[in-house]
Structures are given as C-alpha cells and as structure tokens.
Amino acid sequence: MQRITRHLLVDEPETSYYVIRASREGPVVLVTAGIHGTEIAGVQAAERLRNIQLNQGTLIVIPTVNIRAYRRRERGKPDLNRTFPRRSSDKAKHRISRHLFALARRYQPEWCIDLHEANGFYRLDRSKLGQTLIAYPNQATVYTAKQVVAGLNQSITKGTRKFAVKQGKLYGSFRTAAGAVLGCRAITVETSMQQPRAVRVQYQVRIVRALLREIGLI
Numbered sequence: 001m002q003r004i005t006r007h008l009l010v011d012e013p014e015t016s017y018y019v020i021r022a023s024r025e026g027p028v029v030l031v032t033a034g035i036h037g038t039e040i041a042g043v044q045a046a047e048r049l050r051n052i053q054l055n056q057g058t059l060i061v062i063p064t065v066n067i068r069a070y071r072r073r074e075r076g077k078p079d080l081n082r083t084f085p086r087r088s089s090d091k092a093k094h095r096i097s098r099h100l101f102a103l104a105r106r107y108q109p110e111w112c113i114d115l116h117e118a119n120g121f122y123r124l125d126r127s128k129l130g131q132t133l134i135a136y137p138n139q140a141t142v143y144t145a146k147q148v149v150a151g152l153n154q155s156i157t158k159g160t161r162k163f164a165v166k167q168g169k170l171y172g173s174f175r176t177a178a179g180a181v182l183g184c185r186a187i188t189v190e191t192s193m194q195q196p197r198a199v200r201v202q203y204q205v206r207i208v209r210a211l212l213r214e215i216g217l218i
C-alpha cells in the first residue's frame with residue numbers, strides 16, 4: 001500500500017511535485033529533473049516514475065523543476081544549476097532553486113538524484129559528461145553508483161556507450177548543494193544527447209530504478 005499526493009513547488013508557473021509514501025517507513029529519496037529545460041529524457045523518465053510501486057520509504061519526484069525553460073526548450077537563464085547555495089549560511093540565488101532547496105531541507109532526503117543530459121560520450125572523450133553518473137564525493141554514494149553502472153553496462157554492447165562513475169563538486173549545482181549543505185548522498189545522472197530520445201529515457205528510468213533498488217525502496 002502507498003499514498004501519492006501532489007503538491008505545488010512553485011505556483012507561477014505552476015510546478016508540481018509528487019510524494020509517494022509507502023506504508024512501511026524507510027529512506028527518503030528525492031528525484032529531480034528539468035533543472036535544465038533542454039534535457040528532456042530526464043523529465044520524461046521522472047513522469048514515468050510517478051507510478052512506481054514502493055516497498056518502503058518515501059519517494060519525492062519533481063519532473064520539471066524549471067517548467068518555463070522546459071516549455072521553451074531552453075537550458076534556462078540564469079542557469080538554475082549554478083544558483084544553489086555553497087554553504088548553509090548562503091541563500092539560493094533564484095526563486096525556483098530557493099523553493100527546491102527549502103523542500104529538500106524540509107524532507108531531509110537521504111538521497112538526491114538529479115536527472116540531466118549532456119553532450120558526447122565520456123568513454124570516448126573524457127572532457128564530455130554524456131553517459132556518466134556523477135557522485136558528490138562520498139564512499140557509500142560512489143559504491144552504490146558503481147553497483148548500478150556495473151549492472152546497466154552488462155546490457156550495453158558498444159564500449160563507448162557504456163556508463164562511467166565520476167566524482168565531483170560543482171558549486172552552485174543542486175548535487176553539490178545537497179551533498180555539501182544538506183549532507184545528502186547526491187548523484188547527477190547524465191545521459192548522452194547523441195542517442196534517440198527513447199533510448200535516453202529508458203536509461204534514465206533504469207538507472208533510477210536500479211538506484212532505488214540499491215537504496216531499498218523497491
């Protein structure tokens with residue numbers, strides 16, 4: 001048994017988030033997508049994840065954080081993923097990031113999974129981020145990301161299309177704010193834009209589901 005409720009993150013433009021609560025207590029996980037309006041696969045994957053069946057815990061899904069940018073198919077100005085606080089005394093520098101960060105503070109998720117897309121293939125060119133999971137540096141986070149990538153890569157035949165795990169801090173990003181300020185285990189998922197959309201959406205869904213399995217929600 002679980003309960004799904006819809007709430008507003010931002011009222012204008014109307015931006016929803018969903019709280020899926022299993023009857024059994026467990027970890028709280030926040031999944032965000034659409035911080036960048038051009039990165040469509042994450043948004044579509046997050047929409048699908050609203051119907052997931054949990055065994056325990058709470059899943060919060062925000063399919064389209066920057067809905068205005070998404071409708072215009074723009075990355076967003078300013079870049080929202082540079083407006084999150086660097087330290088707890090800072091405030092987020094944008095109205096939307098302020099709302100998102102306040103929500104994350106309120107629910108205190110153990111995990112924050114932020115869905116993005118990038119150019120290129122990391123295994124072909126190390127300066128690109130496509131097909132990576134980027135972990136805010138933390139041993140348990142990196143371990144979990146590696147488990148997920150190892151499983152997923154078994155089904156990817158072409159070497160350059162396989163995923164890799166990176167670690168990094170990018171100040172102003174949601175991942176780094178969630179890790180540094182809130183102490184979350186934080187991961188950014190980056191599918192490569194140089195693939196058909198259906199393939200990218202499928203990767204995003206599989207990655208989030210595999211993470212939720214590792215964390216114990218499903």
Ligand SMILES: [Zn+2]
Nearest residue numbers: 036039116117
């Ligand atoms: Zn992005």
